[in-house]
Structures are given as structure tokens and as C-alpha cells.
Amino acid sequence: MAATDPASSDVVSSAATRRLHAELRGLQSSKNPQITVRPSDGNFLEWHFVLYGLPSDTPYHHGCYHGKIVFPPMYPNQPPSIIMITPSGRFETHTRLCLSMTDWHPESWNPAWKVETILVGLLSFFLTDEKGYGSLQCSETQRRMFAQQSWSTNAATKEFKDLFPEFGAPQPDQAASSADTEPQSAASVVQDEPPAADQASSGAEAEAPIAVSVAEPEPSVEDMQCWICLQNTQEPLIHPCACRGSMSGVHRSCVEEWIRSRRIHARNDAHPRCSVCHQEYVGSETRPGVCHFVRYTCFESVSRILRWLLLVIVLCCYQAAAGTDKDLHISMTTRVVVIAVFAVVSVHKVVILMVSLPPGQPPPEHRLLRRFYIDDTDPTRRLTKLSLHISEVTTSIAVMAMWTATKALPIAYFLPPATACFLLIAKLCLSRSPTCCCLVKVVAFVLFSPILLLVGLVKLIRNYPRQSFDVLIHPLGPGPHSGVAIAAGTIALACDSNLPLLVLLGVHASFLSAACVERLLVRRVNWKACRFWVLPLQLTVLSCYTCNLCVFPAGIGNGEQSTFIVLGSTSAWLLLILAFTVSINWEACVRVFRTWQNQHGVFTLHSSNELSEAPNEPLQP
Secondary structure, eight states: OBOOOOOOOSOOOHHHHHHHHHHHHHHHTOOOTTEEEEEOSSOTTEEEEEEESOOTTSTTTTOEEEEEEEOOTTTTSSOOEEEEOSOOSSBOBTSBOOOTTSTTOGGGOOTTOOHHHHHHHHHHHHTSOOOOTTBOOOOHHHHHHHHHHHHHHHHTOHHHHHHOTTOOOOOHHHHHHHTOSOOOOGGGTOSSOOOOGGGSOSSSOOOOOOOOOOOOOOOOTTTOOOTTTOOOOSSOEEOOSSOOGGGSOEEHHHHHHHHHHHHTTOSSOOOOBOTTTOOBOOEEEEOOOHHHHHHHHHHHHHHHHHHHHHHHHHHHHHHHHHSOOTTSOOOHHHHHHHHHHHHHHHHHHHHHHHHHOSTTOOOOSSHHHHTTOOOOSSHHHHHHHHHHHHHHHHHHHHHHHHHHHTTSSOHHHHHHHHHHHHHHHHHHHHHHOOSHHHHHHHHHHHHTHHHHHHHHHHHHHHHSHHHHIIIIIOTTSSHHHHHHHHHHHHHHHHOSBSHHHHHHHHHHHHHHHHHHHIIIIIOOSOOOOOGGGHHHHHHHHHHHHHHHHSOOSBSSSOTHHHHHHHHHHHHHHHHHHHHHHHHHTHHHHHHHHHHHHHHHOEEEEOOOGGGGSOOSSOOOO
């Protein structure tokens, strides 16, 4: 494996720099006839690689494939991303690949994996037909055509020519001879157990491969180095687990930093353990309590509520400034300011989604656009942020479309945001499959989305009848309570009297009170606990909001009395269904709390004399 010394101008973390320099020195002494690696001239956290000389029984035999590895500043505690640049028919280009050793699955990342390990794992997955995000399903003929064109494609790229001048576009006979080298076996290249090809993720959670330590001669004290930072500094090496040989010594600070980084992506409250031999570490930890969790949860909830409230205010002001209601005496200056604010907010949302979607989109090269890119070390949180922006844009377009249909908003004021939304959809379509057919399918989906959603719901019920029954129809499931919330909002909008609404809320509140008592004292009823209980809770919040917006000229009370009666009834109803939902899903709530504690806890590795002694026997597979 070839490599050159880097020339970096960016400031990166010292741990990442030391680790990458150590890996670069190791790569210079390794020889792999299929892989060449060069760090970028302008950014040491970006390494480019070339895959070539692939087996003759594959359609990639004559190909030369260029890609890059982008390391995070917290490497090796966080995984890198892999992006292919040369079209191959196997992977999408300029898309972050979803593999078990990339940033798509930080929970399966192992800091013992090196760049060489990652590339050999990528090469193994490259030669299979396993599916995953970023994979393509092309015919063998198409892949052979891409292989033949790869040399000229790379030669037309300035970055490739600067980093790999020896890979000029060869003649057909030279390309064939350059690819005739038999691939070196993975066992002769890999220093640590690489991710197996079948561990590449296809969208599901990937388990981290277990690299079993093999008995090997003990290195001398002078030669030993930390297996995380690959350095032998003044900090003493300890032996906190059952690893032997070159994997036995590690710095305590490196272990604690690795645990801190891994806990960001925790999915449970498991005790910290070695990522190689999986033996639990001995140490003490401090975890935040219930009060911190309540403050954190309240802050997150209030933040989202304020975001939606701000969105509603902006939409209402835009409708008032652009509407035709002559009763609203709004000056021209105010109209211009409101429309300008709406335009700025809209452009901000659209640019964020443009540079951040699809989910595998790498950060843009331009520094200004990079400011709008939603990046997060945790893919789950990144998708959550994207989903929030998508829901805000979708809701805004739907509301403005309804206003346009009812002539409350002139169509001239609806066309600009609708056009921006259509361009966003077209960009998503063309980024994955740049064909007119795909664009037509997207337009058809937008036009017939209600029918398609109904068909999808019918298919879901037919494929999962038992689960659908428990969620939608079962009296002990969330379905009936969702129906009550929808009915309450409908009655509030349809009736001039508050009496039907108060009767419905009273009956349902009585049922919820009895159910809460049963959950606390009797516990004989088998309620259907599931994540879908959040749906009736959200519908109840929406219904309460709708009920308090309505005016009831008839019924119990009048004027201000009716307003306070409806407000008190809906508030009590909301609190009861919240308590009922929490009581049914109490075990899940406890798991969420324990996981949050684990994510925000601080672990301190013990440095006792016992940890300084390596185990006498190697770990057995």
C-alpha cells in the first residue's frame, strides 16, 4: 500500500493528528497491490484512495476506482465516512456509504480498526452484491463499461491527477496488464480483524465485529504502544482488560475519552467494556439524576414548542400581509418587512434541506454552504433534526395550499415557496437517479399522495394484521384514544355549544382516571404498551389547542365563563392522558431514562495495581 507524507494546513485535534501520522507510517511499510492511499494536500483529515487490480472474475477487473475517507476531528474515537468518486455501478458517487465501519453506525465502531482495515473491509464489500444505503444494483455489462471508462474519468479530475500522477489514463492493453495482479489475501494485510463483508449495513443496526486476540510474542516495554492512539508517550500504559500482545497496553486517558465518545451513541445503559475482547472495565462513574433529566426533557419540549409557535406566527403574518382582507389596515412598509422576513426564513429552510439531503450527502465544499449543513456525530440525531426541518416545510406548504384553495392567500404569494419546494424534490430525485422518469414519479407522488398513503396503510394492515389490530382497533391499545382526540377536535369545530365536547371529555377523563388507578393498584389488565402511544398524546395536544381556539355561544356558561370551563376541562384531560400513557409505557420510559443517564454520565477508569498487571492467559475465541 503506497502513501506519501501529508501537508496539512487545517488545525485538527492532536489525538487525531498523532493517530493518523502513526497509521501513515504503518501504511508506508505495508504493500498491497490493490490499494493506494494519499492524504489530501489541503486537509489532513481527508485521505484519498485508489482501488485497482481487482480479481479477473469480477466486472471490476480493468477498473481504477477513486474514493476518499473523511475523518472526524475526534478520530479514532469516532468513525470516518467513506465516499466513492469514480462511478463503478456498485456504489453511488459523492454519497456517504452506509457500512458497519463508517459514521452511519458509530455504535459498531472500533478504534482498533485502522485505515488499512477499513479499506480492506470496503474492498471485500465492493466485490459482493450485498445491499445497503449507497449501493447500486447495475448489470454486469454496465459495471464492465464503468470499469473501462474509469481511467479516463479519473484522468479528467484535477484532484486525482495531483494526488496520483502515476495513474494516468492507460491504453486498453496497459489497463488489462495493470489489473492482472492477483489480489493479496486479506489475512496477509489486515493487522486487526476487519469488518466482514456481510456486516455492511442495509439500514438495520449492525453489530460490531468481535476481533479476538491471538496469542503472539509479548512486545518489549520500549516497543509497546497504546492501541488507541498508537503512541508511546510519558503516560504509563495500563492493562484494563483481557487483551494480549500489541493490544494489551492502553493509556487511561485514551480509554476514558473513547468511553465518553461511545456513550454519545449509546442505545442502552450497558457498562463500559473493551471494544476488542468485550471485558468490562473496572471503574467508577457519576450519572445525572432525575431532576437533570426532567430539566433536559422540558428544555427540549419547550424548544420544539417555541419553534412551532414561531412558525405559526410567521405564517399568519405572511398571510395577513399578502391577504385580501380589507379590514386589516396594514401599511405598505409593514407588508414589505413581513414578506421579507418570511422570504429569509423560507430561503434558510430550503438551503438547509438542499445541502443536507439526501441523508448520505457529504458536507459541501463551499464554506458558506457548509454553515447550513446539518452535521452530527450521531446519525439518529442528525435524522431527527432533518425530520424536524422537513415537517416544518411540509406543514407550511400544506397550510399555504389550503389558504390558496380558500382564496385567503393570493396564488402569486404561494407560487414562490411552492416552486422552491418543487426544486428541492427535483434535487432529491436527480441526486439519486438522474432520469426524467424519476422526476415524473415524484410529481405523480405529490399529486396523488393521499391515495398512495391510503394504499400504503391498507398494505401495512394486510402484511401485519395482528400488530395493526393492537395499534388501531384493540380497546386496550392507543387507537381508540386517538379516535377520541380526533372526535373532540371535530366536535369543537362543528358545534356552537360546548356541552357535547364537555360530555365527551368527562366520559373519557373518567375512563382514564379508572385506568390509572387500575395500573397503580390492580394491574390485572394487559394494556398494549408500544411506541405508538405517542400518537394519541400528540393528537390530544392538537385537539386541546383547537378546542381553546373555538368560541361557544351556547352551552354551559357564557362569555368568559365558557372559555375558562373549556380551558380547565381540556387541561385536565391532557394531564390524565399524559399520566395514562406514561403508566402504560413505564418500562420504556425507565429504559429511556437509563440510556440518557448513560449518555451523559462520566466514567473514571481505576488505576489500581491490579489494572497494571496483564492477564496470564490469552483470551480464547
